[in-house]
Amino acid sequence: MTAAVAYRVDTTSRLAQWRINDLAAATYRKSDPFKIGLWNWHLSVEKSRTLIIRLSPELSSLPKENPPIPIASFMIKVISLTAGERKCFVHPDVIDKQLQSSEDFVWTVEVPLSGKFIVDIEFLDIKTAPPDGGEPCSIWSGGLTCGQSNHTAIALLGRMLSEGIQTDVTINASDGSISAHRAILASRSPIIRSMFLHELKGKETAAIDISDMSIEACRALLNYMYGNVKKEEFLPHRLSLLHAADKYEISDLKDACHESLLEDINTINVLERLQNASVYHLPELKSSCLLYLVKFGKIYDIRDEFRSFLQCADRELIAEIFDQVLGAWKGF
Structure with missing residues (x-):
């Protein structure tokens, strides 16, 4: 293993793994920085009679005078790969731990390790506290832009849907129905627009059957199309929304689902x-x-x-x- 590889941490959007080939006794090693969320992070290992693992963010890398401090929830474990055997040592889940220095999270693995091992850390969530106070908020928005529904026009469109103002089409889901507006649906989906131009042309009371979606998933779909979807209704219905986005050629919804599914x-x-x-x-x-x-x-x-x-x-x-x-x- 080259020196460069020895300090490299491999990552996905929420998972980091540091592969270490043989750490000699009384040895300290610090990883190269690796990116998770907004921060560059470091892992360090120190071996004497026990193995000491530390995790810390690199707050100085953020371009702000008062960079946000991560409040992290994660699972961390050490996987030993000695002599063809795979053994796993797991730390209890860490929930909402504020991390600012290398002393904020320290794990002492009491079992002596030799040979190859992997430090595996999987982030469940990372939050930051608003600068003006209030409840910490997750940095992962589920593929949605924060404040997406705060503009007045978007809020009014959402009200038109929720209050059934001047609706002219019915959406029949597998377990219920919702009233909506032809113009908005047609503008968001070329497939639905084609249906209005051909199959439903001239009908005063039009209905679209979406029998492969529940009423809750269908409501999330409509709220997205009206620009009024909330994170808590988007996240549990991502796969249904992905199916609908593909079926009705709503490309931005498909991209949002794809981005969100990559996150967790x-x-x-x-x-x-x-x-x-x-x-x-x-x-x-x-x-x-x-x-x-x-x-x-x-x-x-x-x-x-x-x-x-x-x-x-x-x-x-x-x-x-x-x-x-x-x-x-x-x-x-």
């Missing part, structure tokens, strides 16, 4: 996201899922689920997965 890949959702990345032709999401599973070794944490996934995945996707696995073995 974890062992619970990675296989479902990998499948959807293949179905909806999202190469960046697919690459991130494969990176998370293979290079970052999360495939070991979900072996049973992965076996079941392989039984129903399409051949082309399976071939891509095995190409990644073979490539990782060659490079290790």
Whole structure:
């Protein structure tokens, strides 16, 4: 391993892994900076009788006089790869920990380690406190621009939808209906515009059936189209919204879903996201899922689920997965 590689930390949007090949006794090592969220971060390891791990942000790298201090929630573990065995030592989840210096988070691993090991840290969330006080807010907006619905015109469009002002089309979801406005729907989707020009032309009472969406997901879709969607309704319906965005050619919604799904890949959702990345032709999401599973070794944490996934995945996707696995073995 070259000196440059020895200090490099590999990352995805929320995951960082530092691979260390043999740390001698009484040795201190500090990683190169790695980017997660707004900050450059550092990991350091110190080995004597125990292994001491520290995590800290580089606040001086931010172009502000009073840079925001991260309030982080994360999972951190050490994976030992000695003599062909894979052992995992896990720290209890850290929730809403303010991190400003290398002394704010220190983990002493009591078990002596030798040979290769990986320091693995997965950020669940990072918040910052508003400069004028108030509740800390997550830096990850779920693919939405903060303050998106604060303009007066957008707020009025949302009111038109929520209060049913002068509506002229009904959206029938799988478990309910919502009234909306033809002009707005037609302006947001070329597929829906075509429906109004052909299938529904001349009808005074038009209806669009979206039977593959629940009423709540459909409401989130309409609120997005009206510019009035909130993070708490967008996040739980991202996959339904991705399907609708693809079906009705709402390209900005598809981009927003794609960006959001990249932000919080974890062992619970990675296989479902990998499948959807293949179905909806999202190469960046697919690459991130494969990176998370293979290079970052999360495939070991979900072996049973992965076996079941392989039984129903399409051949082309399976071939891509095995190409990644073979490539990782060659490079290790």
